[in-house]
Amino acid sequence: DIQLTQSPSFLSASVGDRVTITCRASQVIRSYLAWYQQKEGKAPKLLIYATSTLQRGVPSRFSGSGSGTGFTLTISSLQPEDFATYYCQQLNAYPHSFGQGTKVEIK
Amino acid sequence: EVQLVESGGGLVQPGGSLRLSCLGSGFIFDDFVLHWVRQAPGKGLEWVSSISWNGRDIHYADSVRGRFTISRDNRKNSLFLQMDNLRIDDMASYFCAKGMGILGGAFDYWGQGTLVAVSS
Numbered sequence: 001d002i003q004l005t006q007s008p009s010f011l012s013a014s015v016g017d018r019v020t021i022t023c024r025a026s027q028v029i030r031s032y033l034a035w036y037q038q039k040e041g042k043a044p045k046l047l048i049y050a051t052s053t054l055q056r057g058v059p060s061r062f063s064g065s066g067s068g069t070g071f072t073l074t075i076s077s078l079q080p081e082d083f084a085t086y087y088c089q090q091l092n093a094y095p096h097s098f099g100q101g102t103k104v105e106i107k
Numbered sequence: 108e109v110q111l112v113e114s115g116g117g118l119v120q121p122g123g124s125l126r127l128s129c130l131g132s133g134f135i136f137d138d139f140v141l142h143w144v145r146q147a148p149g150k151g152l153e154w155v156s157s158i159s160w161n162g163r164d165i166h167y168a169d170s171v172r173g174r175f176t177i178s179r180d181n182r183k184n185s186l187f188l189q190m191d192n193l194r195i196d197d198m199a200s201y202f203c204a205k206g207m208g209i210l211g212g213a214f215d216y217w218g219q220g221t222l223v224a225v226s227s
Contacts, residue, residue: 044144045217098152
């Protein structure tokens with residue numbers, strides 16, 4: 001099975017900050033990586049799929065990059081509504097594992 | 108508008124059974140892979156099971172294989188998860204989710220979740 005490790009697990013940042021979250025896979029997953037945002041008590045929301053493709057309606061301050069086993073989610077200028085938990089997920093093979101999550105909180 | 112609405116959660120004793128349902132609307136139901144994902148209280152997301160558009164290709168997490176059964180009824184736009192021999196560590200919110208395409212892909216729409224509580 002493919003394990004995904006996100007770092008950091010917790011991040012404290014201010015509005016306007018540039019934020020980067022890393023997701024590392026235990027084996028090559030090509031470009032089959034997605035990023036989700038989850039707010040407290042809500043369902044996850046798809047932000048990015050296929051490593052770098054922005055889901056319709058997602059603000060352009062979100063971007064994704066990477067290949068092979070290393071991937072990043074970047075928020076170019078953190079907004080108040082971006083404080084949430086972020087998860088990566090690999091879709092290269094079953095089981096479609098998730099990373100453990102990165103909680104982004106207000107500094 | 109795409110919508111997924113789960114139902115069937117509740118309180119059950121260890122060893123008991125529950126059947127979750129997910130009703131889809133706003134899309135061509137039998138064109139997409141469908142999934143179940145769960146989240147224990149205060150924990151991260153855990154993929155549980157997936158089923159192909161025609162129900163012939165099914166996958167389970169090791170933690171539920173042999174106890175949970177995923178199925179779908181495309182005539183009724185419905186996805187199901189039969190959960191048997193429930194354990195304390197199955198307690199979670201269960202989300203159904205839609206894949207982006209007939210072959211799978213990222214999970215682009217999610218239901219609001221249904222809570223399964225396992226306690227004696």
